[in-house]
Amino acid sequence: MYKYNDFDEAFVRERVAQFSGQVARRIDGSLSEDEFRPLRLMNGLYLQLHAYMLRVAVPYGTLNSRQMRQFATIADTYDKGYGHFTTRQNIQFNWPKLRDVPAILTALADVEMHAIQTSGNTIRNVTADHFAGAAADEIEDPRAYAELIRQWSTDHPEFQFLPRKFKVAITGAPNDRAVVKAHDIGLRMIRNDAGETGFEVIVGGGLGRTPMIGKVIRDFLPKADLLPYLEAIVSVYNLLGRRDNKYKARIKITVHENGLETVRDMVEGEFAQRRALFNGADQALLAEIEPAFAKPDFLIGETEGFDAFYKADPVFRSWVDTNLAEHRQPGYAIVTISLKAHGQTPGDATSEQMRVMADLAEEFGHDELRVSHEQNIVLPHVHKSHLPELHARLAAVGLATANVGLVSDIIACPGMDYCALATARSIPIAQQIAERFDELKLEHEVGPLKLKISGCINACGHHHVGHIGILGLDRAGVENYQITLGGDATQDAAIGERAGPGFSADAIVPAIERLILAYLDLRETAGETFIEAYRRLGAEPFKAALYPDEAGDRKHAA
Amino acid sequence: MSRRFTPKVVTANDLLDGDAVWLTEDDRWTRRMCEAELIEDEAHAQLRLLAAESQGNIVVGAYLVDAKAGENGPEPTHFREAFRTRGPSNYAHGKQVEAA
Numbered sequence: 001m002y003k004y005n006d007f008d009e010a011f012v013r014e015r016v017a018q019f020s021g022q023v024a025r026r027i028d029g030s031l032s033e034d035e036f037r038p039l040r041l042m043n044g045l046y047l048q049l050h051a052y053m054l055r056v057a058v059p060y061g062t063l064n065s066r067q068m069r070q071f072a073t074i075a076d077t078y079d080k081g082y083g084h085f086t087t088r089q090n091i092q093f094n095w096p097k098l099r100d101v102p103a104i105l106t107a108l109a110d111v112e113m114h115a116i117q118t119s120g121n122t123i124r125n126v127t128a129d130h131f132a133g134a135a136a137d138e139i140e141d142p143r144a145y146a147e148l149i150r151q152w153s154t155d156h157p158e159f160q161f162l163p164r165k166f167k168v169a170i171t172g173a174p175n176d177r178a179v180v181k182a183h184d185i186g187l188r189m190i191r192n193d194a195g196e197t198g199f200e201v202i203v204g205g206g207l208g209r210t211p212m213i214g215k216v217i218r219d220f221l222p223k224a225d226l227l228p229y230l231e232a233i234v235s236v237y238n239l240l241g242r243r244d245n246k247y248k249a250r251i252k253i254t255v256h257e258n259g260l261e262t263v264r265d266m267v268e269g270e271f272a273q274r275r276a277l278f279n280g281a282d283q284a285l286l287a288e289i290e291p292a293f294a295k296p297d298f299l300i301g302e303t304e305g306f307d308a309f310y311k312a313d314p315v316f317r318s319w320v321d322t323n324l325a326e327h328r329q330p331g332y333a334i335v336t337i338s339l340k341a342h343g344q345t346p347g348d349a350t351s352e353q354m355r356v357m358a359d360l361a362e363e364f365g366h367d368e369l370r371v372s373h374e375q376n377i378v379l380p381h382v383h384k385s386h387l388p389e390l391h392a393r394l395a396a397v398g399l400a401t402a403n404v405g406l407v408s409d410i411i412a413c414p415g416m417d418y419c420a421l422a423t424a425r426s427i428p429i430a431q432q433i434a435e436r437f438d439e440l441k442l443e444h445e446v447g448p449l450k451l452k453i454s455g456c457i458n459a460c461g462h463h464h465v466g467h468i469g470i471l472g473l474d475r476a477g478v479e480n481y482q483i484t485l486g487g488d489a490t491q492d493a494a495i496g497e498r499a500g501p502g503f504s505a506d507a508i509v510p511a512i513e514r515l516i517l518a519y520l521d522l523r524e525t526a527g528e529t530f531i532e533a534y535r536r537l538g539a540e541p542f543k544a545a546l547y548p549d550e551a552g553d554r555k556h557a558a
Numbered sequence: 559m560s561r562r563f564t565p566k567v568v569t570a571n572d573l574l575d576g577d578a579v580w581l582t583e584d585d586r587w588t589r590r591m592c593e594a595e596l597i598e599d600e601a602h603a604q605l606r607l608l609a610a611e612s613q614g615n616i617v618v619g620a621y622l623v624d625a626k627a628g629e630n631g632p633e634p635t636h637f638r639e640a641f642r643t644r645g646p647s648n649y650a651h652g653k654q655v656e657a658a
Contacts, residue, residue, distance in 0.1 A: 027574070029615040047618055049638075050645055050652045051576035080651055095651070097575045345648045416638060417646035425641075427648045477636050 001064055001368065002147050002292040004112045011155070012109045015116055019043045020102035027099065042122075044115025045101055048420050054093045054101060055118040056108060060128035060146035060170070061089035061371040061378075063113075065358035068369055070111040072351035072358070078104050083354065085339060085347040087411055087462055088167070089127050089371040090118060094418055116154060121162045123153035123234065129171040129178045130372035133293060134334050134380035136326040139189045140197055142172035144290045145226060151285065152227050159234055163241035164249035166234065167206075174491065179373060181205045181214045181493035182465060184251045185233060188491075190220065198222045203233060203263070204255030207459035211495045212252040215260050217267065225275060227282045232271035236263060296366035298329045299383045306384040316391050318444070319402040324387075333387065335365075335379040336372065337394060338401040338409060342438040346412040346430050347375030356397045364390050373462075374411055376404065406443040407451055407516065408434035411462055415455025415472060416479075422455035424472025424479040425505075429453055432509045437516075446516055449530045450489065465489035467531045468515065469496045470508065481508040483515070485542055486534050499543050500550075511546050518545030566603050567594040567625040567632050568610045569642070570617035578642040578653070579617055580632075581610050587617055589653065591643045592631030597622075 004012070019039065026036040040046075044055040056071075071091055075083050078100045084092045096104060108114055117124055126149045133141035149168060153159065159166070169183040180186025186202035199221045205214025221229050233251075240263070241254045248257075255263050310317050325334040337357060340346050349357070357377055361369045364386040370378035382390060394400040403409050410433060413419065415426030430453055437443045452466030456473075463469030469484035480502040487496030503511045516530070522541055523533045534542060568581035569591075579587040580594035588594060597603045603622055610620035623639055625632040634640040645652020 033573075033614050033618050047571055047576055049642055050578060080649070094646075099574060416641055417648055425647060427646075431648065474638075479637060 001062060002059075002289060005288075008112070008151075009109075012112075012114050012116070015043070015114065016102065016105045016109050019105060023098060023102055038120070041119040042116065043101075043105070044118035045096075046119065046420075048094070048418050049416070050418070051095045052098060052101070053418065054096045054104060054115055055086070056091050056093070056113060056115045057118050057125040058089050058091060058113075058371045059150050060126055060132070060143050061130050061373075062128075062132075062143060063369050063371070064367050065362040065369070067111045067113055068354050068358035068361065070107055070113070072354035074104055074107055075351040075354070077107075082348050082350045084345070084414065085349065085371050085375050085377065087373045087375060087413070087460055088125060089130070089373055090125060091371070092414075094414075119165075120160075121164050121166075123149075123156065123159055123162075123166045123168065126150055126153070127167070127169045127178055127183075127373060129173055129176075130370040130374075130378045131177060131325060131334055131380060132172060132370075133295070134327050134329075134332075135173050135175075135177075136328045137175050138173040138328065139191060140172045141293050142170045142187070142189055144286060144293045145187070145223070146170050147289045147292070148227065148282065148286050149230065151289075152230070152282070158231075159238065162234070162238055163243045163254075164246065164251075166237070166251070168230070176489075176491040176493070177372075179462070179465065179489045179493070181491075182207055182211075182462070182489065183214065184237075185230065186214050187226075192220050196222070199226065201229065201233075204252040204260070205493075206250050206252040207462060207464045208250070209247060209457045209459075210250075210253065210256075211459065211464040212256065213493050213495065214252075215255065217260065217264050224283055225271075228275040228278045229267075229271050231274050232267045235274070236266045236270055240266070295329075296368070296381055298332060298381070301331060301383055301385050303331050303384040306387055309388040313388075315395075315400075315402075316388060319391055319400055320387065322402045322406065322444075323404045327381070329381070331384055333382055333384055335382050335387070335390065336404045337377040337379065337399050338404050339376050339399075340403055340409050340434065341398050341401045342403075342408055342434040343431050344398075344434075345427050346410050349377070350397075353397050353399055356393060356399065360390055360393060374409065376409070403434075403443060405448050405450075407437050407446055407449045408443055409451075410434060411450075411452040411466070413454050413456075413460035415453075415461075419455060421458060422472070423457070423474040424455050424481065426453045426455040426461055426470075426472055429470060429472070429481065429505070429508055433512055436509055436513060440513075442516075442520075445526075446520065447526075447529055449516070450487075451512075452487075462489060463487070464495045465493060466496060467534070468512065470512075473502060475502065479505045481505065483508075483511065483546060485539055486531070488531060497539060499539065499546050501547075514545045514548070515542055518542060563598065563600045563603075564624045564635075565626060565632075566597045566622045567591065568597070568603075568606050568620055569594070569623055569639070570610060570620035573616055573618055576618075581606060581620075585609070587613075589656075591625075591634065591639075592628065594625070594632045596625055596627055596632040
């Protein structure tokens with residue numbers, strides 16, 4: 001893992017000192033809220049429905065046991081004993097007091113973490129494939145580049161007042177687990193015909209009120225050109241992006257309104273100039289960063305114990321079958337720890353659970369953890385011989401739910417239980433759907449299914465790219481839930497289509513149940529997934545299941 | 559004829575802990591909406607909002623919001639404001655457990 005150098009350390013400490021002074025001046029009345037608000041947002045501090053919320057960056061989702069334990073300490077000391085992991089690989093604390101925030105930021109700085117640029121119209125925390133450095137399908141670990149981008153974008157003087165926030169995602173694998181096509185810039189590592197690795201650069205993706213799939217602006221970017229090219233894109237956007245209307249200010253609208261060709265020409269022109277200004281300092285920096293992401297010292301050992309336990313214990317077997325992914329190293333597995341126990345809040349972990357995950361990472365996981373955008377925690381490197389004990393210790397604290405990738409592994413934003421922008425609640429809907437499918441004992445039968453819920457049009461819950469998406473709205477003073485179908489967050493990214501009129505809070509869970517039961521009837525084989533069946537059949541039979549009365553009416557009319 | 563004025567309360571968040579608060583008739587900020595001043599007159603509402611906004615060192619983001627008279631005082635008319643009187647629905651946190 002990357003370790004802060006003297007520069008990083010001094011920079012973060014200085015920002016903590018600055019913000020501590022700003023908090024003190026806000027409390028003593030020297031700063032008004034209008035003056036303070038942009039300052040607190042620069043440091044990740046929001047004011048929500050019931051309390052402040054502090055959003056802490058987990059750079060490209062990677063952290064170590066010491067950092068996870070510090071989250072637990074912060075949760076116990078300054079919050080209500082838990083934290084919420086988000087779709088942007090961050091953690092949010094929902095109940096900090098303004099007076100305590102400087103102490104929290106100091107505690108974070110003690111473990112090389114901060115909340116800088118987790119809000120505001122800046123380049124946000126760069127997100128990455130949560131299996132980076134471990135996945136069997138990966139070309140190269142993208143995290144050295146992610147760290148390079150983090151250093152370049154942090155406090156970049158030109159990009160502190162962009163037209164709107166700016167999100168970059170990166171993956172080193174052909175199977176996209178980082179939703180790169182729904183980011184302002186998506187970077188996909190690829191190999192060209194000459195066998196060299198570089199990046200396919202995707203621009204102008206995004207969800208929110210105008211969802212768009214990103215477009216390829218550069219087919220193949222040599223790795224050495226990464227920073228000048230990114231800088232060219234962001235600088236073109238900085239000047240071209242609209243500042244008259246915040247709903248039209250993201251780069252997806254800039255690209256849409258000006259056309260990809262125009263934007264590309266401008267970016268290439270800018271790139272030619274900027275590239276000359278990068279005198280190799282970026283490559284020197286990259287060379288310093290790269291060793292931090294060297295492979296761990298993998299264990300060589302037998303896995304017969306694992307095989308025997310797998311055969312003997314059905315609970316363990318079920319967990320292995322759903323929560324493990326293939327590792328590039330023989331004898332190893334990637335473990336996804338589900339933060340989606342049926343009926344619990346998606347993405348939440350108690351301080352006790354955080355400590356257990358930290359201990360397990362330290363003992364069995366080469367001291368590495370990841371936050372996934374799907375709001376789970378990943379132990380990227382676990383030797384299979386350790387899995388039985390690891391599973392038992394997870395089970396002891398409610399962390400062994402075998403549901404990764406299934407219907408109850410729901411992404412849900414905080415919604416109107418916490419968020420000041422929300423138009424409806426998300427969490428209770430996620431809880432009820434998960435409990436219902438647990439009751440039915442159907443989710444393993446249903447198989448892979450991505451269900452994603454947002455509590456407002458801003459789409460933090462990624463509902464547009466869920467196979468089933470749910471969007472919570474306020475319709476005449478009542479919570480109402482719209483369903484979208486056929487979205488996809490992978491390399492085959494697609495925006496889901498609205499199925500029809502929304503459902504009340506009471507009717508949404510039965511509607512989802514009808515939809516999924518219909519899929520079970522409609523699929524050709526047990527192996528045909530929901531999204532495959534949807535693509536084969538189109539929306540109609542699924543809509544008929546959602547709106548049975550209307551289907552009846554149409555028959556009568558015909 | 560102009561439309562009838564919907565009764566309002568002045569609400570905000572506390573500066574130090576962010577908790578939802580309401581303005582009372584005697585110029586206090588209360589954590590319990592039922593103790594708020596229910597404002598029935600539009601001109602008076604604007605004056606009360608100005609009074610609230612002048613207390614930017616105690617509260618943040620004051621605004622007027624619809625309310626109705628209830629048995630024990632003002633009650634919310636919209637679900638968002640109802641959540642603000644209770645706290646989140648996923649945990650017993652916030653006012654629903656802290657209110658005396």
